[in-house]
Amino acid sequence: TIEHLFKEIFKAAKELQEDDYRKTLLVSREQKPQDTIVSVEDVEIGGGNLQYIIGPCSVESEEQVDQVAQALKERDIPILRGGAFKPRTSPYDFQGLGFDGLKILKKVGDRYGLKVVSEIVNPNHIEEAADYLDVIQIGARNMQNFELLKEAGRSDKPIFLKRGLAATINEFMNAAEYIISQGNDQIVLCERGIRTYETATRNTLDITAVPILKKETHLPVFVDVTHSTGRRDLLLPAAKAAIAIGADGVMAEVHPDPATALSDAQQQMDLDTFHQFMNELQK
Amino acid sequence: TIEHLFKEIFKAAKELQEDDYRKTLLVSREQKPQDTIVSVEDVEIGGGNLQYIIGPCSVESEEQVDQVAQALKERDIPILRGGAFKPRTSPYDFQGLGFDGLKILKKVGDRYGLKVVSEIVNPNHIEEAADYLDVIQIGARNMQNFELLKEAGRSDKPIFLKRGLAATINEFMNAAEYIISQGNDQIVLCERGIRTYETATRNTLDITAVPILKKETHLPVFVDVTHSTGRRDLLLPAAKAAIAIGADGVMAEVHPDPATALSDAQQQMDLDTFHQFMNELQK
Amino acid sequence: TIEHLFKEIFKAAKELQEDDYRKTLLVSREQKPQDTIVSVEDVEIGGGNLQYIIGPCSVESEEQVDQVAQALKERDIPILRGGAFKPRTSPYDFQGLGFDGLKILKKVGDRYGLKVVSEIVNPNHIEEAADYLDVIQIGARNMQNFELLKEAGRSDKPIFLKRGLAATINEFMNAAEYIISQGNDQIVLCERGIRTYETATRNTLDITAVPILKKETHLPVFVDVTHSTGRRDLLLPAAKAAIAIGADGVMAEVHPDPATALSDAQQQMDLDTFHQFMNELQK
Amino acid sequence: TIEHLFKEIFKAAKELQEDDYRKTLLVSREQKPQDTIVSVEDVEIGGGNLQYIIGPCSVESEEQVDQVAQALKERDIPILRGGAFKPRTSPYDFQGLGFDGLKILKKVGDRYGLKVVSEIVNPNHIEEAADYLDVIQIGARNMQNFELLKEAGRSDKPIFLKRGLAATINEFMNAAEYIISQGNDQIVLCERGIRTYETATRNTLDITAVPILKKETHLPVFVDVTHSTGRRDLLLPAAKAAIAIGADGVMAEVHPDPATALSDAQQQMDLDTFHQFMNELQK
Known part of the structure; x- marks a missing residue:
């Protein structure tokens, strides 16, 4: 007919x-x-081997970062994270230590031979931040801050790009396109949960975004288990699901004393919990 | 202070x-x-061993169901599903074969020694359906059809309860409570994706609902990989994630010839794909 | 090209x-x-004149309903609502007075010459309920309870159909189609808010659903300001918006003493507030 | 107890x-x-009188803007909008004319005595943009671009702040707080629809956000009927609802020839439709 x-x-x-x-x-x-392998100097992300990015939500002091870095070293995890420019809902919440935080991160990273990653929120800071960071993170709230994306695309540092709070997978891919279109193809995509009506978790981990992104793009894909769940008791199960479904790596927050953390106190692991977490994942 | x-x-x-x-x-x-183990006669759901429930979206003919049942038998999968009362968005879509469908299901089930499960949508049908079914399914659209839940609670058959299209985990637990409060504690909970803004998948698989439900309740928890994703290419990765995160079983739709299926043509596996799916999961 | x-x-x-x-x-x-006008005996819904449906969330006693009915009579509002079969999230919450509630409703309705509407949740009750009710309501949780819809389609009473908790407009129209396809075209559609991530309101009132439904269908469209907002302070502004955008009527809950109400204590108006509400809308 | x-x-x-x-x-x-009244030189926003902000999605040429400005002049609408820095999902979509666009806007604004508003996306541009603009808009995608908000807070121009794509009302208020905390209290809040599962509209207009924001803050509140609905046939009904519920103003997009528009072709009004729109609202 x-x-x-x-x-x-x-x-x-x-x-x-x-x-x-x-x-x-x-x-x-x-x-x-073929898969893009993102090279953080001698550390590779993507291309088959599982990677971890671990560290406190915020850089608070050299001692705090040092304690976490030691734990990473023990577990042979080569990449340390820590927030210095914190995008917070309220202007009266702790906003991070800024460049001083980046300096602490670099100093501790150098001490233990760790690569360091931190979020940058201002296009003007990308260049200076490159002096301290091995990987530049663009956070969920800035996934469609196109000025920042374009500046990141002109950097020679790898970019760790988080999915927006309520971004579609299509918008996420286009955000990465803003970076690559400026010449920088060293991009790691990170699923970090999306905003839904469900309140049992901070966000809803969109786990099938991982195989979709792996199929549609050639970029490595991480899962941030901390922000997607917002619950300490779900970090390990979420990480297991992420690895099983084919993620190239897992990001999680660890703090020597979560109860006193200046941000995200509810969801960071302490060092003991972190070691148990890794024991479970590496067995 | x-x-x-x-x-x-x-x-x-x-x-x-x-x-x-x-x-x-x-x-x-x-x-x-302690974990509730749901006993479908000699087949156990929950309590540590992984289970599968497989079959066509709709029962269309004895031959169609027979072909799928054979495949299940080959893989030692003891539970066959098939829809006979189909809740469809439009009244003009195929509504299922009704009790004739249940009879086909039972006949084929008996032939291969398989337990059978099918959805019931009318409280009046629960009693009669028990003659044909080993497990009674309550579907997503009826998760808060409390009359149906209460009637299911008075049945002596195990109930397979799906999460509502946009139900919270709390509402899901309370729906199960309607059943158990009538005396029937043989309940399997099934996460099947929730409604979000994302359109890359039919629904968003809320994978962390599994560990939350396992922690909060003593009931076994399944994941329906077919309806949560709505995409054939995501069935295997979703199943891997479900198993890794601790689900007690996986539900998936299989049809001998999906292209001609009277419902859900886009998302059912054909028999070859099903065997590959099981090969991957059982290796 | x-x-x-x-x-x-x-x-x-x-x-x-x-x-x-x-x-x-x-x-x-x-x-x-042309617009369908729904005739509740001599009271017309649709076709240009604005209508109200007012009453308590639950029928609790004859005295309670009588007080509200009096207030309706004073304002020349001809339709009284009151829940007798209450679909509640928890089986341990007040479930309504059932047929006794319908009898109270009818008795009070007759006393004041008011038409009465109440929710029916079981297909088996439709016929008996018709002895007491002038309009049969199908609630949000049952919008895709297709057995109930079909039974309502065989009734000769007008049907007041609420949009599902997270139903699309297309699904809502198809739910009405289940009713009309059985021969009953006396259907009122009711927008009552949808489930979103926003928690400032109980649901998000999808106000543009009204003109869309008016354009796509020939049925009258109401707005339930109580359930869409869940906040007493928003009932009046929501009603103003509903009327301005072209709704055929407004549904709202009124209780003589909301603080002691057996359900929805937070969102019902007391009688004074109700009179102010009507004063504002009718000036 | x-x-x-x-x-x-x-x-x-x-x-x-x-x-x-x-x-x-x-x-x-x-x-x-008491209500804050935002003063755009001699034009007041808030404080009781209804205001409109009208203009094309993107500034494309002087002639295009001139045609719209003429229409505004005819209707005594004092504020003209037009996008020059366009945040687009794809880097390959039209990105706007940048400062050249702002210059066109100012030139045409001066010609007709209209105030002009346009979106700025880079903190570095705020100062220079102030030479051309009477009001600086911060768009939905940048609602939590805190660097931009803080810079806007140091400007002496009024700020037109749109709600984020999926921002809560609480986050929206805190975004405004970032501006006011730097000293600038001349802020207009604009509801522009939120992201939900419903696809009948581009976004879901959260109409009750208006009375909530009016109650919780002292700032004027606009409704952008174009982006909230994404449908030309809903602009008028949405505007009626916005006005009825107490909005201080309405933003809408008008283009002399929407079919050839370089962005948002589907949802802009042509000049005739605009005049009908205003006739309906002003009668």
Whole structure:
């Protein structure tokens, strides 16, 4: 029938269009079938081996960061995280130590031979931050801060890009495209939970975003188990699911004394819990 | 300070209240610390061993169901599913074969020694359906059809209860409570994805609902990988994540010829794909 | 170019398809361009004059209902609501007085010459309920209880159908189609808020659903300001918006003593507030 | 009983805490009970008189802007909008004319005596943009771009702040707090729809956010009917609802030839439609 014919043409045209669109994206696997491996100097992200990025929510003091770094060293985890520029809902919450935080991070990183990653929120800071950081993070609230993305695209540092609070997978891929379109293809995508009606967790971990992103793009994909769940008791199960579904790595927050943390006190692991967490994942 | 004191009282009072409430629920682990094992005659769900429930979206013919049953037999999967009363968005979509469908299911089940499960949507049908079914399913659209839940609670068959389209975990637990409060504690909970803004998948699989439900209740928890993702390419990764995070079983739809299926043509596996799916999960 | 040609065919085909589909629905305005007026005996809903449905969340006693009925009579509001079969999240919450509640409603309605509406949740009750009720309500949790919808479609009473907790507008229209397809076209649609991430209100009032439903269907459309907002301070502004955007009526809950109400204590108006509410809307 | 006592303490403590928190916010009505009137030179926003902000999605040419400005002049609407820095999902979509766009806007604004508003996306541009603009807009994607907010707070221009794509009302108020905490209290809040599962509209207009924001803060509140609905046929009904519920103004997009628009072709009004829109609202 004519109706059936129309439907077939319709489907064909739709697929053609979508195909075309995907091909225009430099992040798409149609453009580049093989996996991108992100090189943080000698540490590789993507390409088969599982990686971890661990550290406190906020850099609070050298001693605090040092304690976490020691624990990483013990577990042979090569990448340390710590927030210095903190995007907080309220202007009266702790805003981070800024460049002083980055300096602490670098100093401790150098001490233990760890790579360091931290979030940058101002396009003007990207260049200076590169002196201290091995990887520049762009956080969920800035996933569509296109000025920041473009500046990150002009950096020669790898970019760790988090999915927006309520971003679609398509918007997430296009955010990465803003970076790669400026010349920087060293991008790690990070699923960190999305905003839904469910209040049992801080966000809803969209676990199937991982295989979708792995299929649609050639970039490595991480899962941030801390922000996606917001619950200490879910970090380990979420990490197991992330690894099983094919994530290239897991990000989690660890603090020597979570109860006194200046941010995210509810969801960070203490050092003992962290060791149990790693014991479970590495057995 | 007084403010601090208030906060402490506040927290204590809140915890007390929540605690009290949880204790009132018969499904809660505080009421019964050990895992409930649901016995489908000699087949056990829960208690450590992984289970599968597999079959077509709709029962269409004896031949169709027979082909799927054969495949289950080959893989030693003891529970067959198939829809006979289909809750469809439009009244003009295929509504299922009704009791004729249940009869086909039972006949084929008996032939291969398989237990059978199917959805019942009318409280009046629960009793008659028990003649044909080993497990009665209550679907997502009926999770808060309390008349149906209460009737299911008076049945002596195990109940397979799916989470509602946009139900909170708390509402899901309370729906199970409607069943158990009538005397039937043989309940399997099934996470099947929730409704969010993301359109890359049919629903968003709320994977951390599994450990939350395992912690809060003593009931076994399944993951329906078909309806949560709505995409054939995500069934295997979703199943891996479900198993890794501690689900007691996986439900998936299999059809001998998905392209001609009367419902859910996009998301059912054909028999070859099903065997690959099981090969991957059982290796 | 060929691409452009394809796009045009694509668009044309898509429009044709959607058009065709809409035409198949009996609730659609393409099927019946003129407004349906729902006749509750001599009271008309739809067709230009604004209507109100007011009453307590639950019928608790004859005296309670009588007080509200008096207030309605004073304001010349001809339709009284009151819940007798209450679908509650927990089985241990007040479940309503059942048929005794319907009898109270009818008795008080007769006393003041008011039409009465109440929710029915079991397909088996539709017929008996028709002895007491002028309008049968199907609630949000049962919007896709298709057995109930079909039974309502066989009734000769008008049906007041609420949008599901997280139903799309398309699903809502199809739920009404289940009713009309059985022969009953006396249907009032009621927007009552949808489930979103926002917690400042109980639900998010989807105000533009009103003009969409008025455009797509020929049925009258109400707004339930009580359940959409869940906040007493928002009832009046929400009602103003509903009227301005073209709703055929407003539903709101009123209780002589909300603080002691057996359900929804937070959101019902007392009689004074109700009179102020009506003063504002009728000035 | 002790339980009851605890509940009362609990409630009292909770209210105290929330109260305290609200009092700390400079945007809160508890801090400043009377309405803030935002002065755009001699044009006032807030304080009782209804205002409109109208113009094309993007500034494309002087002629295009001139045509819209003429229409505004005819209707005595004193504020013209037009995008010059466009935050687009894809880096390959039209990104706006940048400062050239602002210059066109100013030139045309001066010609007709209109105030002009445009979105700024880079903290570095705020100062220079002040040479061209009477009001600086911060868009939905940048609602939690705190660097931009803080810079806006140091400007002496009024700020038009849009609610984020999926921001809570609480986050929205805190975003405004970032601005006011730097000294600038000339802030207009703009509800522009939130992200939900419903696809019939581009976003879901959260109409009750208007009375909530009016109650919680002392700032004027606008409704952007274009982005909240994304549908030309809903602009008028949405505007009626916005006005009825107490909004201080309405923002809408108008383009001389929407079909050829470089962005948002689907949702802008042409000039005739705009005049009908205003005829309906002003009658």
